[in-house]
Structures are given as C-alpha cells and as structure tokens.
Amino acid sequence: MRNIFLVTSKKVKLHKLLIQKHKFVKYRIQSTSGSVSLSWSVNNQEGSIIWNITNNTNQIQSVALYRGVPGYSPLYIFGESFNMVYLANNLVSPCSSLDQEFCLGIMAYNNFMRFPAFVFNLQPMSSYQITEYGFPPNPNIIAELIKLNPIGLVNTVVYYDPILPQMYMSEIGQQVPYEPNPFTLQTIAYNMEKNILNIFGYLVLNNISLMNNMVIKTIYEYFLLPLPLPISII
Numbered sequence: 431m432r433n434i435f436l437v438t439s440k441k442v443k444l445h446k447l448l449i450q451k452h453k454f455v456k457y458r459i460q461s462t463s464g465s466v467s468l469s470w471s472v473n474n475q476e477g478s479i480i481w482n483i484t485n486n487t488n489q490i491q492s493v494a495l496y497r498g499v500p501g502y503s504p505l506y507i508f509g510e511s512f513n514m515v516y517l518a519n520n521l522v523s524p525c526s527s528l529d530q531e532f533c534l535g536i537m538a539y540n541n542f543m544r545f546p547a548f549v550f551n552l553q554p555m556s557s558y559q560i561t562e563y564g565f566p567p568n569p570n571i572i573a574e575l576i577k578l579n580p581i582g583l584v585n586t587v588v589y590y591d592p593i594l595p596q597m598y599m600s601e602i603g604q605q606v607p608y609e610p611n612p613f614t615l616q617t618i619a620y621n622m623e624k625n626i627l628n629i630f631g632y633l634v635l636n637n638i639s640l641m642n643n644m645v646i647k648t649i650y651e652y653f654l655l656p657l658p659l660p661i662s663i664i
Contacts, residue, residue: 442560449548449551452495459624460469461484465485465486466486466487466489466491466552466575466577467483467484467486468481468482468484468574469482469572470482470573472568472569472573474567474568477563477564477565477566477567478563478565479561479562479569480559481495481508481560481561481562481573482559483550483557483558484556484557485522485552485553485554485555485556485557487554487555488554488555489554490528490552490553491551491577492552492578492579492620493552493575493576493578493652494508494548494550494576494620495508495548495550495573495574495575495576496508496573496575496624497571497573498571498573499570499571499572500570501570502565502569505624506629507545507548508548509522509546509548509627510537510547510630511594512594513534513546513547513548514594514600514611515607515608515609516608517609518609519605519606519607524605524615524616524617524618525617525618526583526616526617527547527618527659528551528580528618529551531556531558532548532549532550532551532558533548533549533551534547534549534615534617535547535548535549535578536584536586536615536617536618536619537620537622537626538619538620538621538622539625540621541581543586543634543635544626544628544657545628545630545632545634546615546617549578549618549620570617574577576623576624577622577623577624578620579620579621579623580618580619580620580621581619581620581621583616583618583619584616584619584620584636585616585619585636585637585639586614586615586616586617586634586635586636587613587634587636587642588612588613588615588632588634589610589611589612589633589635589646589647590611590612590630590633591630591655592611594630595608610646612633614637614642616637631654631657633646633650
C-alpha cells in the first residue's frame with residue numbers, strides 16, 4: 431500500500447498521515463478462512479482500515495493477511511513490503527512464541543523460505559485489531575486470510591531490494607531508520623497453505639557464515655533482482 435504504517439493496540443505511530451478531504455465512510459465486510467474470520471471497516475477521512483481478525487475455535491490459529499486494492503496496490507501479505515523499516519522502529523518484533531498475537535515471521539511454502547511478513551497468532555476464541563493507513567477513498571479492497579502452520583524457529587539472513595526503504599521514506603516525506611541490507615532475523619518460519627509468490631524479490635537464507643557475505647549479496651543484487659519474474663521459490 432502507499433503511505434502505509436500501522437497502529438497496534440498501543441496506538442504507536444511512525445509518522446502522521448495528512449488527512450484526506452473526503453467524507454467519512456465506514457462499512458464492514460466479512461471474509462473467513464476455515465474457522466478464523468476477517469472483517470474490516472474503512473475511514474475515508476483518515477484513509478485507514480481497521481482489520482479485525484477473530485479466532486472462532488478452541489485452538490491457537492496462525493494467519494497472515496493477504497490484501498490489496500486493484501489499480502492502486504498489488505495483492506501482497508501485510509508487512510511484506512516495509513518490514514525492514516518496521517523492525518528498526520520497534521513497531522513489530524520477531525516471532526519467538528505462538529503466544530505473541532502480532533509479530534514478524536518468515537513466510538514459507540513447502541518448507542522453502544520466501545519473505546518476512548506479519549503473523550497473527552490468535553489464542554482460542556479471541557480477536558485482534560490493527561489499523562492500516564494509506565488507502566484511497568472508497569477502496570475496492572480484496573482481502574483474505576492465509577492459514578499458517580508453524581515450522582519452527584529459524585536463524586536467517588534476509589536480503590531485500592534496497593529500493594523498498596527508499597520508497598517508504600519518499601512517500602512519507604521524511605528519513606527514518608531501517609535495517610541494514612542484509613539483516614539477520616531469528617524468528618519462527620510458517621508454511622503458507624496457499625502459494626503466495628515473493629513479488630518483492632526477497633532472498634532468505636539460513637544464517638551460516640558461508641551465506642552471510644558480500645559474494646551472496648552481489649549475486650542477489652546483480653543477478654537475482656533483475657530477473658523479470660518474482661523469485662518465487664527460495
């Protein structure tokens with residue numbers, strides 16, 4: 431999304447968004463993934479959406495939020511684009527336990543690690559709300575929950591396209607800290623039950639000395655990033 435930042439239940443803000451001069455509109459739409467439900471409300475005046483995720487079961491459920499606005503923003507998992515900014519500004523923490531309702535994990539498919547993104551670990555019969563900013567008036571939102579199955583704790587090195595934090599700062603009009611490229615991330619990896627491609631071209635590798643070096647970074651920046659298609663399986 432454009433001009434995105436997030437507000438947790440603690441109301442932490444990274445920057446102030448300019449108020450859009452549009453009539454206030456609020457509505458709710460319901461979507462479900464198994465026994466976990468998703469609803470959202472839109473505030474046109476703030477350009478924001480309140481996402482509400484509810485676990486209707488007696489077991490812990492882990493999900494990711496896959497959303498977008500056709501013609502305005504592509505579909506991608508919440509937290510996938512600017513996680514290096516959110517981490518550096520303490521707006522999210524790595525997943526260390528399923529007791530964390532909101533954290534940053536590694537999305538994987540068939541045990542192949544793809545990219546970092548936000549994870550919602552919902553306790554039995556509980557809900558979690560989070561606000562996202564930067565939406566156009568009356569957005570035509572497409573959104574669904576992606577079921578996640580925890581694989582286990584991993585110690586990784588994350589390589590990312592250096593344009594991502596620059597895009598973020600260009601959109602908000604100010605400089606903010608962000609993680610180095612690459613950065614290390616010890617967190618829980620989760621298998622996605624749906625095949626979501628790595629559209630931002632991350633490279634996630636196990637953190638061993640052979641991989642965390644300039645040779646890998648050079649290969650990534652000069653050979654992998656220029657590929658015409660997303661790096662879908664890493």
